[in-house]
Amino acid sequence: MAVDYLVIVVYLAGMLAMGWWGMRRAKSKSEFLVAGRRLGLAMYSGTMAAIVLGGASTIGGVGLGYQYGLSGAWMVFTIGLGLLALSVFFSARIARLKVYTVSEMLDLRYGGRAGVISGLVMWAYTLMLAVTSTIAYATIFDVLFDMNRTLAIVLGGSIVVAYSTLGGMWSITLTDMVQFVVKTIGVLLLLLPVAVVKAGGFSEMKAQLPTEYFDPLGIGGETIFTYVLIYTFGMLIGQDIWQRVFTARSDRTARWGGTVAGTYCLAYAVAGAVIGTAAKVLYPNLASADDAFATIVKDELPIGVRGLVLAAALAAVMSTSSGALIACATVANNDIWARLRGIVPTEGEQHDEVKGNRAFILLMGLAVIATAIALNDVVQALTVAYNLLVGGLLVPILGGLLWKRGTAQGALASVAVGGLAVIGLMAAYGILANEPVYYGLLASLAAYVAVSLATRPTDAAVLAAWRERLAGRAPEPGTASETVSEQVPAAQ
Secondary structure, X not given: OHHXXXXXXXXXXXXXXXXXXXXXXXXXXXXXXXXXXXXXXXXXXXXXXXXXXXXXXXXXXXXXXXXXXXXXXXXHHHHHHHHHHHHHHHHHHHHHOOOOOHHHHHHHHHOOOOHHHHHHHHHXXXXXXXXXXXXXXXXXXXXXXXXXXXXXXXXXXXXXXXXXXXXXHHHHHHHHHHHHHHHHHHHHXXXXXXXXXXXXXXXXXXXXXOHHHHOOOOOOHHHHHHHHHHHHHHHHHOHHHHHHHOOEOOHHHHHHHHHHHHHHHHHHHHHHHHHHHHHHHHOOOOOOHHHHHHHHXXXXXXXXXXXXXXXXXXXXXXXXXXXXXXXXXXXXXXXXXXXXXXXXXXXXXXXXXXXXXXXXXHHHHHHHHHHHHHOOOHHHHHHHHHHHHHHHHXXXXXXXXXXXXXXHHHHHHHHHHHHHHHHHHXXXXXXXXXXXXXXXXXXXXXXXXXHHHHOOOOOHHHHHHHHHHHOOOOOOOOHHHHHHHHOOOOEO
């Protein structure tokens, strides 16, 4: 395993080096949080694909393929569909808003009264998303080094916290681009063909497995519907995803780059399911479906290649973890802490804001590592995150973009009713049940429509300013402090 260890060590050292490089580049709030809004098509596509395809999509996607066959692709497939929908229908408008968080968008649309409550819900979502990715380090490092779970979480988490804290979005962008390349080579170009060949090809796989393993709907219609509700709609409104949209250089970059990334996700979904199906032929009696990825990598790949594929899994986890971490810190600092203190940033405070956001990434990173050590179940933590996000924020966000009659009171009622309904229903039905997100979303919608219609329409001046922002005609607040960064050519 010496060669495999060397591959991993070089990879991890490279991540830290990129963090140091990003620290030297991120000199303003815009540079630190959204990479100066200057990413070109290639970097935007690669980093967007990297953040949405994390440990759950790689290790979990292969596990679902092991358990259900080709229909196990649906979880990751719905993530790709969500990214495509976001890119085609909403990304251009989102990019033109020139904000930093989803809550800032809600304030612009509804008149400045929805931020703290929506920020709390989004903070809980991004925190749990970062925790689930951090827990996944334990699985990978256990395969690599037979390492204690707590030590594995601390090691992997510390590396992500280090490069994220140093360089912010610039470090994360560069590391995610490397991680995208590593995942593409490791999973799509190496593990996929090796797994199929080792299993005897598709004809042998069909001969060895039940026919339902090759039924596209074998996982069940209700499960597919739930995936669409949670993951497809979740892609439309998550702070971690929107913060990447904010990095796009132009409307065209956001639309076409996201479309490329979404299409890549669809291919990645099918690849994971095929690898899992091949693993079922090779190892029919694994104790856990989630062990399929690590087992086939460890037993079937040659030295060196094995290290690269494990680095690909590590890349998948790190990209999602770092993206969720900076989103969590951005929300905590800008939407919760600053609002509670009544702080309104001015141009002269931009450099201090970099220090403040850097401190919040470090603080949130320590909280994520501690929470990951305390929790064991990745699926439950991820379910809680997406239930809160979709049940609490989907309606007021999409309502604000699509329905001009929606009001601030309706948005607040929707967030409160939907969030509380999801929490109560998870307590009643269980965290993994489908009912919490179904009924929570319906309750949120009913509250939004009823309260909006029962209250005065949003002030005409607020809506006029909102339309100017959506059209890209209003300047970004504090643009004078960003003129230096705009003189640097856009990243390609």
